Amino acid sequence: IGATAEVPAEFAAGDVHIALVRQLSSGDYFEQWLAGAQAEAKALNVTLDLSSGDGNNDKQALNLEQAVNQKADAIIVDHGFAQTVQPAIKKAVDADIPVVAFDVDPGTPEAVALSQDDHLIADQALGALKADTGGTGEVLYVYVAGFAPLDRRNETWTSFKKDNPGIKQVAQIGVVNSSTASAVADQAKAALQANPGITAVFAPYDEFAKGASLAIKELGLQDKVKVYGADISTADIAVMTEPGSPWVATSAADPSNVGRVAVRAAALLVAGHPVDKALKVPPALITQKQLRDGGITGIEQLVEAVPALQTPDVARVPWAAR
Template sequence: MKKTPNFLLCLLILIATILVGCQPNASNGEDKVKPVNASSKSAHPLANKKIALIMQQNLGTFSAQYIEGVKEQVASFGGTTTVFTSEGDLAKMASNIDAAVNQGFDGILIDHGTKEALNQGVEKAIENEIPVVAFDAGVDVKGVPVLEQGDQKMAEMTLNKLKEDSNGKANIVKIWVAGFAPMERRQIAYKEFLTDNPDIKEVAAFGAATQNTALDTQAQMEAILKQYPNEGDITAVWAAWDEFAKGAVRAIEQAGRTDIKVYSIDMSDEDLQMMQKEKSPWVASAAVDPTDIGRIQVRYLYQKINGESPSDQVVLEPVFVDTEKLPNTNVTTNELHEYIKGWGASDQGYTDALKELENQ
């Protein structure tokens, strides 16, 4: 048999050595995997959640600040937020809930809406083990917390101030719209107020929620002012929503009517700026900090995600903002707590588990 030359044998040994060196190191027959870094190993079980925020309407600075609060709190818990807006269309809102369920979100936040439109979708979410928490919505499903702002109390606060300023005798214009759960609750207090104060009379009422609510309200208020052109014809405007108040205030200012005062519900930075203008007709409002509302709603949703069982009804404590309490320099809602007791920075909804999550 012919012998293999020495150089050829050496070459074969060299190739075999190289091939062995290129094989992956193995343990128990499996390739070794790089160790997971310590931070992901210790990730909190509530971290990295995907949250859907489904809104009936996204209008004005109140909504903007509310969304800001939601996103801020979710981010502090290590999650992400996707906002679904419905342009006031309840059918689209119901469709958005279905979409959030089908896309497998970890939790759903709802802003406004009626039970007729939303209950079925919310029930579907619960069946799919997706927790839901609503704000100012007519949702009526067991196990779904609904936050409200103490709407009747806010109405009473502003109406009582109107009564005080007018010595119990006034002609008022009401700006209000049906079909929204908080508006319906505010209307209850309004009706009771008129019954208890027969010398305070409603001379006109209107209101519609549109994509340009403040502008449309302004046009309607201008028409009302032409109907009642004399001093004393209208003593005050009671606006059940700050978007209504904005339109009314602009109409009154443009008409040069210094005899009419405006009382409202809800508060935003834009509202506060208008209230602080010299000789502004907008003298008072009752509200909960919209940024805080968003934060608190998120906390209750994370309680649900964590397997806890908060109450199905959560009432937020409103604050009365009187322009007489504000300083001469302009302030924003972030600074309002320095002048108005109880404003902002609420700890409502926090639990030890959520504080631990936020710290991580």
């Protein structure tokens, strides 16, 4: 489909700088998200000025201050803790710099808040867990508070437990750092050994699900304990489909598509086009069976098989072909 509007002069001239200020950058999800954001920036002839706090919230706050001081044409804040990013987001908004906040509460209605539908992500994964367990069983839960998407998924888990009294959370673990999967694997091993009745792990972040899967396989429990996760990547597909994998279901948006949407929303704001203040990218439930039956080995194949993972109409840019 072709473009339906003329390219704004500042985009045609290549004069637009969008700052992308990240809290985290390691792991499949964040790498693929960035690849999507960079591809969209290239397509729109925009320079993406990239910084990452690498998990250090003070560093992210400083990077954000810097983007404001340098008068970026727009700023995308990718994750972060509300208390560390909101003061600088306010400064950006006061300076008329458009802001797109992905997976963090911007604290101001002036900014566009972009998220995946995290309640639906948890709902879809838990629907699979309930179907497989028949609504009864001991569950290991993986969670770290403070990350907006994980907090929203936790809200769904909390109501799910109330609505399904046969499901018992017997242990909770979780860590987010630069080697989340291996740290979670160590914690999961200890929790599984201490709670031999566990039959399911709710791990709603792919690094959590990879860690839990590793622990289960190392303990030889793959026939008994299954993992219900979130997110998807080519590497995740390999983990889910390998022989004996306990990771049987995941609910996910395509991270690279979400990165594209963030850049499109920021570009629209730079050009003065209206953008919904709450943008949501919906997820799809992806099962191990579906991947194996479809011979799906990579994210491109998956996106072809599940077209709902593409959302060209979320923050559509009228001057760009799609």
